Amino acid sequence: MKTKQPLVRRIIFAFTLMTLLVSGGFSLGIVAIVHFIEEHLVTQGMAEELDSILHKDLAQGLPPRLDAKTRLFASHIPGYEIPANFIGLDDGFSEIVDETGAYYLYVHDTPQQRFMLVREQAEFEARETALFTVVFAGFILSGLAAWLLGWMMARTIIAPLARLAQQIRHRDQLHTLAPHLAPDYPEDEVGHVAAAFDATLGQLRSSLERERFFTSDVSHELRTPLMVIASSAELLETATLDEREHRQLNRIKRASAEISELVETFLLLARANTLQNPLSGSATLEQVAHEQAKRWAPRFADQGLGFHLIVEEPNDMLFHEGFLSTVMSNLIRNALHYTAKGEIRLLLSANGFRVEDSGQGVPSAQQDDIFKPFVRGSEARGEGLGLGLSLVKRICAYQCWEVRMYSLPTEGSCFEVTLI
Numbered sequence: 437m438k439t440k441q442p443l444v445r446r447i448i449f450a451f452t453l454m455t456l457l458v459s460g461g462f463s464l465g466i467v468a469i470v471h472f473i474e475e476h477l478v479t480q481g482m483a484e485e486l487d488s489i490l491h492k493d494l495a496q497g498l499p500p501r502l503d504a505k506t507r508l509f510a511s512h513i514p515g516y517e518i519p520a521n522f523i524g525l526d527d528g529f530s531e532i533v534d535e536t537g538a539y540y541l542y543v544h545d546t547p548q549q550r551f552m553l554v555r556e557q558a559e560f561e562a563r564e565t566a567l568f569t570v571v572f573a574g575f576i577l578s579g580l581a582a583w584l585l586g587w588m589m590a591r592t593i594i595a596p597l598a599r600l601a602q603q604i605r606h607r608d609q610l611h612t613l614a615p616h617l618a619p620d621y622p623e624d625e626v627g628h629v630a631a632a633f634d635a636t637l638g639q640l641r642s643s644l645e646r647e648r649f650f651t652s653d654v655s656h657e658l659r660t661p662l663m664v665i666a667s668s669a670e671l672l673e674t675a676t677l678d679e680r681e682h683r684q685l686n687r688i689k690r691a692s693a694e695i696s697e698l699v700e701t702f703l704l705l706a707r708a709n710t711l712q713n714p715l716s717g718s719a720t721l722e723q724v725a726h727e728q729a730k731r732w733a734p735r736f737a738d739q740g741l742g743f744h745l746i747v748e749e750p751n752d753m754l755f756h757e758g759f760l761s762t763v764m765s766n767l768i769r770n771a772l773h774y775t776a777k778g779e780i781r782l783l784l785s786a787n788g789f790r791v792e793d794s795g796q797g798v799p800s801a802q803q804d805d806i807f808k809p810f811v812r813g814s815e816a817r818g819e820g821l822g823l824g825l826s827l828v829k830r831i832c833a834y835q836c837w838e839v840r841m842y843s844l845p846t847e848g849s850c851f852e853v854t855l856i
Contacts, residue, residue, distance in 0.1 A: 443597075444590040451586030452579060459578040463571045470564060474540075479529035482542035486553040490544075505556040512549040522552060533561065596626045604633055614641075658699050665692045683734075690731060694765065701762045705830065717755035721855065722747060724760045725784055732768050739772070742779030749786040755855060759831050763839075766824035767791040767851045774798075774849065788837070788855040794848040798841065806841055828853075 489500040489508060500508045510516040521534065522541065530541040538561040542553045603617055616634045621627040669689045677685065729745045736743040764782075771780045771793035778794030798806055807829040832839045838854040 444587075444594050447590035447593065448583060448586040451589065452582045455582030456575075456579050459575050463575045466571050467568065470567065474531065475529060478540055479542065482529070482540060482553050482555065483544075486542055486544055486551060489553075490551065507554045509552040509554065510549055511551075518550070518552055522554070525552075531557075596621060597629075600626060600630055600633070604637075658695070662692055662696055662699065666696075686734065690734075693731075697758060697761055697765070700758050701827070701831070704758065705834065717753070717757065717760070719757035719760065720754060721751045721760070721784055721789060724755070724757060724764060725782055725789065728761065728764050728768060729782065731765075732772075735772060736780065741772070741775060741777070744779060744781045746781060746783045748783055751784065751786050751788075751855075753856060756835065759835055760855075763828050763831050763837075763853060764789065764791075766828050767853070770824055770851070771795070771849075778848070786856075788853045790850055790852045792844060792848060792850045797843050797847060797849045800843075803841060803843075807839070 485506070486508075489502075492498075493500045502508060508516060509518040509522065511518055521536070522532075525541060525543050527543050527545050530543065532539045532541060537556060538558045540555045540557050544551045544553075600617065600621070603620075614637075617630040617637075618627055618634050621630045665688065669685060669692065672685050725745055725747075729743065733743060768780065768782065768791060771791050774797075775793040775795035780794070781790075781792045783790045783792065807825045809823055809826040828839055831837075832853065839851065841849060841851050844850050
């Protein structure tokens with residue numbers, strides 16, 4: 437898995453790395469040139485000087501003509517004995533740095549004896565050390581300067597992108613009257629990105645507007661037939677009905693009430709993008725739970741299922757009654773669809789509530805998709821379309837609640853909603 441790094445950091449890293457590679461190459465080149473001078477040019481000069489001493493001075497019986505920093509040693513010439521610390525060197529050029537000083541040595545072996553030319557190079561060594569120090573300091577300073585310049589350039593380059601990202605994240609960008617982004621940027625890559633966002637946001641605004649109008653119109657048009665159904669049910673209650681007709685009438689009333697709540701929920705969600713904060717509440721969790729228990733008790737009794745409302749911890753906070761009722765009702769209905777026998781439990785806690793069932797559960801392969809629209813489990817009953825859990829997820833996201841699903845250790849599933 438690739439590590440995601442901020443773009444600013446990547447620009448700084450690339451700029452600094454490029455500078456370090458270039459400056460490092462120059463530094464190594466300088467060190468190589470100094471080493472070449474030492475090993476080749478100095479060797480050539482000392483070899484020529486020793487050859488001149490052997491063939492001109494010593495051959496004529498004259499003392500070697502040397503400067504103050506150069507000395508000649510020979511293995512068989514009295515007065516020119518080789519020092520102990522120079523014995524054992526290989527033929528050719530050598531460099532020695534010890535407690536006595538720094539020296540260039542050139543050794544020439546003949547069949548009769550060994551000649552050694554030694555030149556003090558402490559001054560050159562000091563200059564060489566100073567040169568390497570300057571090169572190393574330049575390498576470090578170039579790296580620091582590259583990092584600073586890269587940081588400044590990255591901030592300059594990223595500034596319009598950061599501004600564009602902030603404008604895109606602003607909630608007002610989904611408003612139909614929101615201004616376009618592209619006119620605020622030049623005709624460069626950032627401007628092209630802004631124009632692409634303008635086109636995409638325009639399509640998104642149109643889609644949201646169509647969805648809002650559709651939801652509002654449908655919800656508004658449903659109110660009239662719902663009022664007719666509710667009023668007709670009230671009139672039927674005054675008539676003389678047998679037990680079976682009463683049960684059917686109660687089913688009509690419950691269905692009418694559920695649809696009315698859904699209509700109100702859809703209207704609120706249709707206006708969600710015009711609201712600044714989650715809606716405040718007027719009902720406690722326990723009040724809504726008791727209302728849902730009263731509503732769903734006959735359905736569970738008809739199917740021979742047990743239903744238990746358990747208050748584990750008190751919660752006196754107020755929540756939006758419509759949204760909370762819709763979430764709880766859809767989770768209870770979902771449990772009813774997936775439970776053939778056993779019981780369903782509604783458990784209230786200080787942070788929210790849980791709906792547990794003793795059904796077949798949801799296979800692990802389907803748990804990631806259970807909150808997607810039009811997804812139904814293989815064991816579901818009834819004629820639902822698989823939109824209930826999707827609506828639950830949408831309401832929870834809008835109200836800043838959290839909903840999750842997991843399998844129980846024994847059997848069945850649990851849907852947990854965290855309200856605070």
